[in-house]
């Protein structure tokens with residue numbers, strides 16, 4: 180599905196004034212396309228994902244998921260859209276310490292009300308897809324950082340998302356594992372036709388994506404081609 184953001188403006192309260200986190204941001208991501216967003220800390224990258232993922236409502240502008248304006252949906256429909264059609268992967272894998280890899284995925288399915296058999300089948304398939312079949316019974320402390328992030332990626336796919344929003348997934352990983360995770364995200368984008376936004380600070384990842392944009396002071400622009408590694 181296509182993700183379209185048009186004229187998005189987001190401000191946060193900042194004492195007596197408002198801080199502008201997103202300033203007239205427009206972006207379209209097609210199905211099967213992975214777009215990188217770079218930019219300095221505090222420039223608004225995470226805010227962009229929060230609005231794209233309907234976690235935060237913009238002050239102005241629209242967010243459309245496959246042509247549906249999410250601001251026109253009531254809270255319940257928006258929550259369902261987010262749960263079923265939008266996948267998130269954050270900097271930290273945010274796994275629960277007491278659960279095995281497969282149970283991390285089953286928990287999401289349980290919350291979504293998916294039947295247990297369907298969920299098991301899907302969790303098994305996804306762990307296989309991210310190359311972790313052999314680790315399905317391992318808890319987070321028994322997994323490497325890269326493996327934990329792969330579990331988080333598999334978990335984000337449990338609802339078969341149309342939109343995948345990924346925030347600096349490799350900052351806790353070494354270069355090689357980081358590249359592998361970004362390569363996996365690109366494969367997922369291609370195979371599952373997700374509209375993917377990848378926030379990354381690593382210029383070496385830009386060559387793995389279809390396009391690279393840069394965020395500066397809440398404004399989204401084209402990446403300087405010289406910076407693409």
Ligand code: ADP
Nearest residue numbers: 191192198200219220221222223224225226227
């Ligand atoms: P980035 O991800 O590029 O580091 P963020 O989107 O997190 O940038 O932040 C953009 C700006 O908005 C920063 O100045 C940050 O301090 C501010 N900000 C982010 N989240 C909040 C919030 N929940 N409340 C107030 N200000 C925020």
Ligand code: MG
Nearest residue numbers: 224225226346
């Ligand atoms: Mg951020």
